[in-house]
Amino acid sequence: MQFFILAILVNLMYVSFMSTTDTSLHIAAVERDTGIPKDTLRVWERRYGFPRPMRNDHGERTYPLDQVATLRLVKQLVDSGYRPNRVVGRDEGELRDLLGAAETTPGPDLSAEAQGIVDALRRQDLAHVQETLRGLLMRRGLERFVIDTLAPLASAIGDAWAGGRLAIHEEHLFSEQVDRLLSQAISQLPVQNDRAPTLLGTLPGELHRLGLRMVESLFAVRGLPCISVGPDVPVDQLVDASRGHQAGCVALSISACGATPSAARAVLDLRNQLSNETMLWLGGRGASRLRPRPPAVVEVFETLPELAGRLDRT
Amino acid sequence: MQFFILAILVNLMYVSFMSTTDTSLHIAAVERDTGIPKDTLRVWERRYGFPRPMRNDHGERTYPLDQVATLRLVKQLVDSGYRPNRVVGRDEGELRDLLGAAETTPGPDLSAEAQGIVDALRRQDLAHVQETLRGLLMRRGLERFVIDTLAPLASAIGDAWAGGRLAIHEEHLFSEQVDRLLSQAISQLPVQNDRAPTLLGTLPGELHRLGLRMVESLFAVRGLPCISVGPDVPVDQLVDASRGHQAGCVALSISACGATPSAARAVLDLRNQLSNETMLWLGGRGASRLRPRPPAVVEVFETLPELAGRLDRT
DNA sequence: GAGATACGAATGTCTAGGACAAATGCAGTT
DNA sequence: AACTGCATTTGTCCTAGACATTCGTATCTC
Missing domain, CATH: 1.10.1240.10 (Methionine synthase domain)
Incomplete structure (x- = not known):
């Protein structure tokens, strides 16, 4: 009996101070799950009428899970070049069609x-x-x-x-x-320690390690020294680290969803703070999509073979 | 010559639409560099009079670098338990003193x-x-x-x-x-594949992989199968994954700074959605600090030896 | 004196629209 | 075909107010 009362109490507390139930999420959770900033979520609602969240007891937005799923699709399309007024507010079927069309474009002819x-x-x-x-x-x-x-x-x-x-x-x-x-x-390959190392990392908010590791592999097969500081590294830390390790180059991996204006700004900030002798390289799907574009001294690699070619020329 | 004009142009563009110069950063950059949300920066300014940013031509906040440095100190102190009204607005010297004091407290007797x-x-x-x-x-x-x-x-x-x-x-x-x-x-140790595996992960927002890997090691030395889905995994995904792999146990690593109310709620939620046969284990510095506390069926391990002991008894 | 309870202050995050610069799309011109 | 100029779209910033939760402390009880 007491157990049941406790369970009910816990449940009530849960619903009341979560603002997040099994079937809906509050705005901060949606930002986290979709990568769409809160300000943008609110402005889309005002302009396009979507998403159309419910409200909880305090008048706060509460997003049903299906809308969150749709938002993920929208984000995907916007990231791949569609403009919001073409995709925000369309129903899920249409979005999937667009995504399907975009998807088959590269034709990733898998083995x-x-x-x-x-x-x-x-x-x-x-x-x-x-x-x-x-x-x-x-x-x-x-x-x-x-x-x-x-x-x-x-x-x-x-x-x-x-x-x-x-x-x-x-x-x-x-x-x-x-x-x-x-x-x-990587750890089984020998390294030439007489060269200036390259510093490898991703910008804040970018959590994908895989691209980083793939790049590290290309360095490793050539015996080029390369220090990975991992994902999610603040700009000032990249600057400090490049000084500390006397890096000849800083290479960042930027995924498709990492090509945000804030990342573009971070790249500019970084270029300004690095010494002139230190190169700055960008790779990954998002690298060429940064807006505003980084200055020309920053080298951008669209594909891994391009990067491999550059490494061979070094 | 053309190069210089280009350089000047780039520089002008940079200053004008970045709102970020060599000596000051705009609010998004400060959020990025300090980890303090924009809303909080504005409310601190309103309440404590610090930070006190300048304004650019459009009336936007522009934070001098020294204030950003101070904010970083403040953030460290707040994260380590100080309350904002004690530290926001103090000058840099005082903050460093406080940090120094906190520093010597634990005095871990390292080898x-x-x-x-x-x-x-x-x-x-x-x-x-x-x-x-x-x-x-x-x-x-x-x-x-x-x-x-x-x-x-x-x-x-x-x-x-x-x-x-x-x-x-x-x-x-x-x-x-x-x-x-x-x-x-870990990958060099053999595994008993006839046992139900344990699913290993951390909750959303928790990015520390190290604890996870240490736990995985303890499983590995005993040949216990164990699937790490990595850090930052949403609750519904943990549930799905535990079903998919027919896990006998889900083990979460919770770091000191991960012991937030939202994590406590996630644990409750997870326990509710897992099947009754699936155990739920918590480890890490933050595990015993969760408020509200998880129900008794959730096993909490304060230290690694405790966990090791539990594994030996299985 | 130790531990529980209650209350006020402190704190972060949400809300509403309004505003505006930069990016984009498009029409017209060289 | 490349450039120019204009209109629209879009993300991010602004102010100022609100409120649930948490923290610290004073009071009460065993």
Whole structure:
């Protein structure tokens, strides 16, 4: 009996001070889950009539889960170049059609093994994922594995996640596996310690380590020293670290959803604060989409082979 | 000549539409660099008269760099328990004194090697850090290394970071190194695949992978299967993943700064949605500090040896 | 004296519209 | 085909008010 009363109490407290129930999220949670800033969520509502959140007891916005799902699709489309007035407010079906059209554009002609990995992820068949990846790495070698296998695979998985065909935890799991595999491979390669190292990292808010690790691999196969400070590093810390390690170059990985104005500003700030001798390189899907564009002294690499070519010329 | 005109143009554009010059930052940049939300910056200004930004031509706030530096100190103090009205508005000297006082309190009795690692980090001597860690792991074995070396070392480094004696990027670098070392060690150990696996992760907002990896190590030395979905995983994803992998147990790592009310709510929510046969374990410094406390069926481990003991009894 | 309870102050985050510069799209011109 | 100028779109900032939760402290009870 007492247990039940307690349970009810807990439940009441939960609903009242959460502002987040099983079926709806409050605005901060939506910002976190979709990556759309609060200000933008409010202004879209005012201008386009979508999203149309409910209100809780305090008059605060409360977003039903299906609207959050739609917002994720919208974000995906906006990130890939659509303008908000074309996509905000459309229903989910239309959005999926647009996304489908955009998706087939690159034609990520996956190899049989890569397709097998996506399927295994969906079946939660971890062992199969691990074995296939390991086998591919061994057969192709680190560089070809990263460029020919991992890059298309990662983008296919990103699309599958955005399109709802793969759960977040499945994508997390894939990242974990690949990260471990690459780490191991990298640490087995010798390094030329007489060269100035490159500092590797991502900007604040950017949490994807995978791109970082792939870039690190390209450095590693050439024996180029390279220090990864990991994801989510503030600008002033990158500056400090580049001084501390006497880095000849700072290389940032910017994912598609990381190409925000605030990232563009961060790049400018960084370029201004770095010494003139230190190069600044940007890579990743989002690198060429930064607006405003970084100054010309900042080198942008659209693809991994481009970066590999640059490394060979060094 | 053309180059100079271009340079001037770039510079003008930069100053005009960035609202960020060499000597001051606008509000979004301050949020990015200090981690203090924009709303909070504005409300501190209204309430405490600090920070006191200048205004640019459009009436937007423009924060001088020295105020940003002070804000960073304030943020550290607030994170370590001081209340804003005690620290916001104090001058930099006072803040440094407070930080210094907090610093000496714990006085963790580090081994010579561990102290050596902290020093090497501060000297940016990456090679020394790597070699020392590798050596300690080999000499002590994975379990003793994690419990006796890494645990105190990680907490010393956390303190040093909070006290401003270690830069963020130095702490990031340490995490990267240890993560790689542990990953490698773990993947070399055999696993009993006939047991139900444990799902490992952290809650949304919690980005520390190190604790996760240390726990994974304890599972690995016993051959217990264990799937790490990585940090920052939403509750519904943990539920899905535990079903998909038929996990017997979900184990969460909660760091000191992760013990927020929202984390406590997430734990409750998670326990409600998991099947009754699935255990829920919490570990890490923050686990026992959750308010409201999780129900008794949730097992909380204050220390790694406790967890190790529990694993041996399984 | 230790521990629980109650109350006031402190604190972060939400709300509403309004405003405006920069980016984009488009028409017209060289 | 490339450039120029104008209108629209868009994200972010602004002010100022509100309020639930948390923290500190004073009071009460065992």
